[in-house]
Amino acid sequence: MATASLGAELRTDTGKGVARKLRAAGRVPGIVYGHAREAQALSVNARELDRLLGTIAAGSTVVDLALGNATTKTLIREIQRHPFKKVVLHIDFQELVAGEKVTVDVPLVFVGVPEGVRLSGALLEQIMHSISIYADPTAIPNHIDVDVSHLAMGHSLHVRDLVLPAGVEVLSDEDATMCAVIAPRAAIEAAAEGEAAAEPELITKGKADEEAK
Numbered sequence: 679m680a681t682a683s684l685g686a687e688l689r690t691d692t693g694k695g696v697a698r699k700l701r702a703a704g705r706v707p708g709i710v711y712g713h714a715r716e717a718q719a720l721s722v723n724a725r726e727l728d729r730l731l732g733t734i735a736a737g738s739t740v741v742d743l744a745l746g747n748a749t750t751k752t753l754i755r756e757i758q759r760h761p762f763k764k765v766v767l768h769i770d771f772q773e774l775v776a777g778e779k780v781t782v783d784v785p786l787v788f789v790g791v792p793e794g795v796r797l798s799g800a801l802l803e804q805i806m807h808s809i810s811i812y813a814d815p816t817a818i819p820n821h822i823d824v825d826v827s828h829l830a831m832g833h834s835l836h837v838r839d840l841v842l843p844a845g846v847e848v849l850s851d852e853d854a855t856m857c858a859v860i861a862p863r864a865a866i867e868a869a870a871e872g873e874a875a876a877e878p879e880l881i882t883k884g885k886a887d888e889e890a891k
Contacts, residue, residue, distance in 0.1 A: 679740060679815070679816060679817065679818050679819065679820065680734065680735070680738070680739045680740065680818075680820035681739065681740045681741070681742060681751075682730055682733070682734050682739055682740075682741050682742070683741065683742040683743075683744065683749075684722060684726060684727065684730055684741055684742070684743055684744070685722065685723065685726065685743075685744045686708070686710075686720045686721065686722045686743050686744060686745050687705075687720060687721050687722075687745075688718055688719070688720050688745055688746065689707075689719045689720060689721055690719070691719075692719050697767075697768070700721050701724070701765075701767070704723065704724050704725065705721040705722065705723060705724055706721060706722050706723075706724050706727055706766050706767070706768065706769055707719070707720075707721050707767075707768055707769075708720050708721065708722060708768055708769035708770060708771065709770055709771070710743065710745070710750070710752060710770075710771040710772075710773060711770070711771075711772060711773065712752075712772055712773025712774070712775065713773070713775055713778060714773070714775060715773055720745065720771075722769065724765075724766065727766060727769065728766070731757070731766075735784075735785050735820065735821065736754045736757065737753070737754065737782055737783045737784075737808075738753075738782045738783065738784045738785065738818055738819070738820065738821075739753075739754075739820065740752070740753065740774065740815060740818065741753065741754060741771065743771055750773050750774075751773070751774045751815060752771040752772055752773055752774060753771070753772045753774060753780065753782065753815075754769065754770070754771060755770045755771065755772045756768075756769070756770040757769050757770075774815040775815075776814070776815065776816065777814065778814075778815075779812055779813055779814050779815075780812070780813070780815060780818075781810060781811070781812050781849060782810070782811060782813070782818055783808045783809070783810050783811075784808055784809060784810075784811055784818070784819055784820075784821060784822055785807065785808050785820075785821045785822070786804075786806060786807055786808055786809060786821070786822055786824050786856060787821045787822065787823050787824065788802065788804060788824050788826050788857060789823050789824060789825050789826065789827070790825055790826050790827030791826075791827060792826045792827060792828075792829040792830070792859045793827065793828060793829060793830050793859075794829055794830045794831030794832070794833070794859035795859065797830075798830070798831045798861075799862060800831040800859045800860060800861055800862065801859070801860050801861075801862055802826060802829075802857060802858075802859055803857060803858050803859075803860050804856075804857050805854075805855050805856060805857055805858065806837075806850075806854060806855070806856045806857070809822065809837060809840070809848060809849075809850040809856075810848070810849040810850045811842075811846050811847060811848055811849060811850075812846075812847040812848075812849055813845055813846045813847065814845055817843060817844070817845040817846060819843050819846065822840060822842065824840065824856060824857065826857060826859075829857075829859045830859065831859050831860070831861060832859065832860075832861075833858070833859055834855050834856075834857060834858035834859070835855070835856050835857050835858075836852065836853055836854060836855055836856060837850050837851060837852045837853070837854045837856060838852040838853065839856075840856075
């Protein structure tokens with residue numbers, strides 16, 4: 679389980695005007711909510727948040743959120759960003775409770791060089807980059823390794839092939855393809871051109887020829 683920490687300040691004022699003032703002061707408005715608590719408005723330092731988001735997998739890293747004299751374990755559940763500026767407009771945290779399982783998306787990390795790449799010049803196509811799991815907060819993995827070193831050209835791996843840590847349940851479709859070793863595009867195009875060239879010429883006779891018989 680990966681963890682990180684971030685300071686936050688509770689706030690009582692809400693609304694668009696308050697949010698604009700917070701952003702102008704270098705802070706990001708947000709909320710924290712959970713099964714055992716009502717949603718509470720807060721704000722975090724924009725620069726500290728940017729640094730944090732640049733170093734973690736936001737959806738699967740447990741964030742120790744410091745609120746006054748207390749610290750609570752949370753997951754980042756939603757990040758609202760400006761449509762074209764690199765600015766976070768709002769952030770939601772979910773409080774975690776030990777023993778209460780949560781649904782999270784965990785990144786997939788493909789490990790090794792496929793046999794088909796090494797020996798046949800094939801390409802590894804990464805189709806999925808994360809999977810959805812259901813787990814206790816203490817059992818959330820930072821990522822899941824996928825060993826692709828044994829894959830020959832034309833072979834693939836599916837979600838059902840994953841080796842998962844104890845206590846982790848997969849919610850993604852087990853038949854979904856995570857990755858495949860495919861022939862290079864140039865080879866596919868060359869094969870297609872060869873098939874086209876090998877097709878026999880179709881000779882047709884016009885209506886006038888038929889009538890002349």
